[in-house]
Amino acid sequence: MIQDTGTQRFLLIGVGPHAKRTYIPHLRGLETEGRAKLVAAVDIQQNKHALTDYQRNVCPEVEFLFVPFFTLDMPKDTMLELKLLVARLRISCVIISTEPLAHRAYGLWALSQKLNIIMDKPVTTRRDTVSSFNEAYGIARDYEDLLQGYKDLQRQRTTCFLINSHRRYHPGFNCTLEMIKEIKQKTGCPVTNIVTTHCDGQWRLPTEIVEQQYHTYNAGYGKVSHSGYHFIDTLYQYIKAGMGDDKRPDMVEVVTSFIQPNGFHIQLNTNDYKHLFGDEKYAAVNKFSDEVLKERFQTFGEIDAAIQLTFYREGEAIALAQLNLQHNGFARRNWILPGADLYKGNGRVKHENHEIKSGPFQTVIIDSRQANDKHDRSKPSTSLLGSDNHFEVKVFRNCDMLVEEAPLRVYNVADLDRRYATQESGLFSENVKKGILEEAVEFLAGRKGVGQLRSNLTDHAVQAYIMSAIYVSHVRRRSGLNPVVPIELRYGSGELLFIEHCVHSGLCGVGIGSCGFADTCSDCF
Numbered sequence: 424m425i426q427d428t429g430t431q432r433f434l435l436i437g438v439g440p441h442a443k444r445t446y447i448p449h450l451r452g453l454e455t456e457g458r459a460k461l462v463a464a465v466d467i468q469q470n471k472h473a474l475t476d477y478q479r480n481v482c483p484e485v486e487f488l489f490v491p492f493f494t495l496d497m498p499k500d501t502m503l504e505l506k507l508l509v510a511r512l513r514i515s516c517v518i519i520s521t522e523p524l525a526h527r528a529y530g531l532w533a534l535s536q537k538l539n540i541i542m543d544k545p546v547t548t549r550r551d552t553v554s555s556f557n558e559a560y561g562i563a564r565d566y567e568d569l570l571q572g573y574k575d576l577q578r579q580r581t582t583c584f585l586i587n588s589h590r591r592y593h594p595g596f597n598c599t600l601e602m603i604k605e606i607k608q609k610t611g612c613p614v615t616n617i618v619t620t621h622c623d624g625q626w627r628l629p630t631e632i633v634e635q636q637y638h639t640y641n642a643g644y645g646k647v648s649h650s651g652y653h654f655i656d657t658l659y660q661y662i663k664a665g666m667g668d669d670k671r672p673d674m675v676e677v678v679t680s681f682i683q684p685n686g687f688h689i690q691l692n693t694n695d696y697k698h699l700f701g702d703e704k705y706a707a708v709n710k711f712s713d714e715v716l717k718e719r720f721q722t723f724g725e726i727d728a729a730i731q732l733t734f735y736r737e738g739e740a741i742a743l744a745q746l747n748l749q750h751n752g753f754a755r756r757n758w759i760l761p762g763a764d765l766y767k768g769n770g771r772v773k774h775e776n777h778e779i780k781s782g783p784f785q786t787v788i789i790d791s792r793q794a795n796d797k798h799d800r801s802k803p804s805t806s807l808l809g810s811d812n813h814f815e816v817k818v819f820r821n822c823d824m825l826v827e828e829a830p831l832r833v834y835n836v837a838d839l840d841r842r843y844a845t846q847e848s849g850l851f852s853e854n855v856k857k858g859i860l861e862e863a864v865e866f867l868a869g870r871k872g873v874g875q876l877r878s879n880l881t882d883h884a885v886q887a888y889i890m891s892a893i894y895v896s897h898v899r900r901r902s903g904l905n906p907v908v909p910i911e912l913r914y915g916s917g918e919l920l921f922i923e924h925c926v927h928s929g930l931c932g933v934g935i936g937s938c939g940f941a942d943t944c945s946d947c948f
Contacts, residue, residue: 431867436465437520440766449857459864462512467492494524497532523548527565534572540584545652546887551643552894554722559894566887573880583866584880588656591877592858594839595816599787603664612782613665617744619654622752624772630710632684637765645724651748656886661779672734675910679896682727684720700759726750755796770796788817806836884922
């Protein structure tokens with residue numbers, strides 16, 4: 424019999440690169456404080472050999488369970504195995520860190536077990552979202568399914584369902600939200616314009632695009648479903664911070680342009696790779712002809728995305744936002760075979776920039792740019808431009824109108840550490856990722872209420888619908904239809920009461936329901 428010591432007991436589902444770098448080390452730290460303990464981990468059977476060695480070397484006290492790979496409905500045998508594991512080990516909270524195609528299945532199962540939940544971003548994604556209206560729209564339906572399951576559970580007990588959008592726990596972004604709110608209070612002006620760009624410098628060769636399963640393109644989704652959700656969420660947090668009851672948007676229009684692998688293969692073609700690496704070396708790693716690549720790439724996910732969002736109130740545009748999500752950009756890779764670590768290795772370099780305007784009163788610029796791809800967490804990092812920990816918040820203000828001293832203030836990592844008392848050694852961004860575990864433990868211990876949670880599922884509705892609309896827009900564009908996708912928003916007492924895509928696919932060629940097969944036509948909703 425396992426005794427209850429007051430330590431929160433965690434189950435980790437998905438022991439991939441992200442979990443190994445963040446969840447497991449941070450949980451071990453919380454264990455030394457007597458606050459939390461990782462007691463079990465689940466992964467797919469294909470990874471059993473590699474993870475058995477990992478378990479032996481890193482976390483021998485953690486029980487591992489290996490289950491079949493699935494993305495839709497959870498097999499009944501797996502459901503029973505997990506149920507028995509949760510009961511036997513008295514699990515308090517489950518962390519879902521799987522392939523995002525499986526998020527919905529694991530999320531619904533965890534809700535059925537009345538568990539507290541931490542789930543990686545995005546909330547969900549679908550296969551073939553770049554080519555199927557049904558699947559693109561299904562991202563919004565998946566969110567609704569999870570939300571309904573969570574609401575049903577809350578009638579029985581109060582639990583958390585945290586989405587790991589970790590910039591919500593980042594001092595630099597919290598500082599920015601405070602400044603947006605301050606301008607709103609002083610002037611009444613909301614956020615009027617946003618330009619957000621994120622590029623992680625991920626360079627994959629054509630054969631790798633076809634075959635790699637980590638942050639894959641071959642399942643019909645890409646950058647938006649990989650790290651893109653972070654920036655959809657962050658962008659909407661900026662908008663929310665400046666909203667008042669009389670200036671809340673009642674509609675968002677979404678328009679998308681993607682670059683997919685076929686476009687990337689025009690940018691860098693076979694002759695270019697031969698020139699860069701040599702004919703013989705490239706021939707040794709390239710498995711596919713240009714003709715085969717072109718055919719296979721047709722339905723592959725997006726490498727880069729440019730997204731325009733227009734926020735309306737009463738038929739008038741009140742805020743414009745541009746979201747640039749890119750894998751293809753400055754990288755440090757100069758080798759022909761991929762490295763073993765595809766998460767933080769293989770030449771990936773992060774560049775991130777946000778510019779947020781509040782009319783004539785304020786512009787906030789967040790800038791984080793690395794020059795190196797090897798981030799050894801045991802080495803101290805500086806906050807200088809190009810270093811591992813470069814992060815700056817530049818604030819331009821109409822100081823004369825606001826009766827303030829200076830028109831420009833600049834905050835770096837050290838300033839943010841002092842402001843929020845968050846100083847820790849190691850990579851700033853990695854320490855931020857501990858925030859969601861801290862919040863979960865505080866909630867489980869009764870020291871934080873559900874209304875105080877920074878990233879609960881209930882606060883991700885608009886973002887999930889925007890992500891869905893991004894893919895719907897692309898499918899419509901590729902089908903020769905109007906790519907503008909409106910999302911209707913309705914509020915009551917300051918809370919979002921209703922959200923809906925205001926467009927059907929149009930792929931059946933007639934208006935919604937007009938084809939006479941509204942109950943069976945896959946294009947009518």
